[in-house]
Amino acid sequence: MSRSDPIRVNYFDALEKTERVADRLFYVAAALSIISLFVDKSTPVLYDVVLTVFAITVLGLFGVGLAVRLYLTPRAEDGRRRDFFGSACGVNLSHQQTDGYYNNEFTDPIKRMAAQVFENSHFSKAIARRMARTERIKFGVYAALWLACLIYRRMDIGIVVAASQAVFSEQVVSKLIRLEWLRTRFETTYETMYNLFQSKPAKAQFSAITLDTLSMYESAKSNAAVTLSSKLFGEMNDELSKEWEQIKAVLKMQT
Incomplete structure (x- = not known):
């Protein structure tokens, strides 16, 4: 696409x-x-x-x-x-x-907004999952080296402190935790929007859920402070776009 x-x-x-x-x-x-x-x-x-x-x-x-x-x-x-x-x-x-x-055919602003949040969360959760794999591996390597320093009794305490500072920094442990948390929020957003289009509630309820979910999605990005990879977006774009078209067909997302 x-x-x-x-x-x-x-x-x-x-x-x-x-x-x-x-x-x-x-x-x-x-x-x-x-x-x-x-x-x-x-x-x-x-x-x-x-x-x-x-x-x-x-x-x-x-x-x-x-x-x-x-x-x-x-x-x-x-x-x-x-x-x-x-x-x-x-x-x-x-x-x-x-x-x-943004790829949907709605003309009503609220419905179009809901579809855009739905599409965003579909892409975001997939990219966050892929990013999390890399961060888990990086954390595993750092954690193994840190434990080795900690266990080896002859290791200078200064090296242990330096290794601890690196492992528990914002670029390693903190980033992994924030990314995993963000991934779960994206998944929650996706499930909420899927159920919303599947159940098709009354207009007032549809609007309220849409705005509430949009707020949660945006606040999650702000709180996590993790930028999703544009490289992964490019690599996964075609596959995720096809899945999005299938989702729209299954849920009969039409104007």
Whole structure:
């Protein structure tokens, strides 16, 4: 299914690139924190260089993290919301509009909004599941190394502390927990919307459930602060689009 998504190109791509920079800075800082333990303090020049680079890396990670949380993520999500509501209500809230991103035939704003939340959750839960596989493997490797450091009695306590700091950081354990939580929220959103279109309740109830579920979906993304992979979206797009067409046919989602 052909899609044009300037929101992702202009906003989310920059967000993902900056997040990759943050990940690299984290790995550099983690490595330097361990290297500093082995540098001979009797060579102060080398020791000072390692600590200086470590300090700069930590400050860089702090600055990049603030940029992601307070500027790039809100900017991207604001753009996505404008496109979402503009598409649902048939108005242009921005000059940057997606084409073929939302695929349903409803003309009523609430029904169209419900279908868009349904479609979003269908894609989001699948991508989050795939991302979680990678994060579980990464966590498993880090956890195994950390346990090895902890169990080996001759291991320097400084290395154990440095390893603990890396494993229980925002880029490893915290990210996995937030991603798993977000995945369950996407799955809940999907099931709620599926049951909504299947049961076809009265208009007032349909509207209330739609708005409540939309709020839950958006708040979950905001609280988790996890950006879904555009690479996986591209790889899974055709398959998920076919599944979406099948879902619409089964539920008879027509105007």
